Amino acid sequence: xxxxRSGLVLALACAVFxxxxxxxxxxxxxxxxxxxxxxxxxxxLQSAGGWAVSFGLVPDDQQGQYQGLFGTGFAxxxxxxxxxxxxxxxTWGWPGWLVVGGVFAAAGVGIAPLVRRADHxxxxxxxxxxxxx
Numbered sequence: 001x002x003x004x005r006s007g008l009v010l011a012l013a014c015a016v017f018x019x020x021x022x023x024x025x026x027x028x029x030x031x032x033x034x035x036x037x038x039x040x041x042x043x044x045l046q047s048a049g050g051w052a053v054s055f056g057l058v059p060d061d062q063q064g065q066y067q068g069l070f071g072t073g074f075a076x077x078x079x080x081x082x083x084x085x086x087x088x089x090x091t092w093g094w095p096g097w098l099v100v101g102g103v104f105a106a107a108g109v110g111i112a113p114l115v116r117r118a119d120h121x122x123x124x125x126x127x128x129x130x131x132x133x
Contacts, residue, residue, distance in 0.1 A: 001115065002049030007108010010042035014101030018094035042104075053111075057118050 016035035020028045050070075058066040088096030 001112050002045045002052065003111045003115070004049075004108045006042050006045035006049055007104045007106070007111070009038060009045060010108070011101035011105035013039035013042055014097045014104065017089075018097035018101070021094050049111075053115055057115070 013035050016031055016038060020031035020035065023031065054067065054070045055063075085100065088099055090096070092099070
């Protein structure tokens with residue numbers, strides 16, 4: 001699943017970023033470029049997985065409601081990201097990067113059973129037709 005891989009790849013990127021602070025400048029540049037490339041792969045996987053989940057599990061007649069909620073969650077995370085990353089990565093340094101990486105890994109691993117359950121629950125539900133008047 002793309003979201004699981006995304007969480008693990010983003011955690012690896014955070015570990016590379018954390019490591020870059022404890023080496024000389026030339027190696028730090030190499031690690032930062034490598035970390036950025038790994039991060040891009042993680043973001044691409046997250047985007048693919050997010051699209052698959054946000055569209056694949058939605059009942060056909062409720063696309064708008066689900067997409068609205070999905071968009072709200074993304075907007076909220078974007079608002080909080082700057083404060084959280086500043087507090088953890090800038091203030092704490094490498095331990096903060098490892099905490100962020102751990103959150104990415106936990107989210108990636110934790111989403112898989114949730115998606116499987118939602119997909120299973122969706123497949124066993126029988127759609128109910130509205131009563132016409």
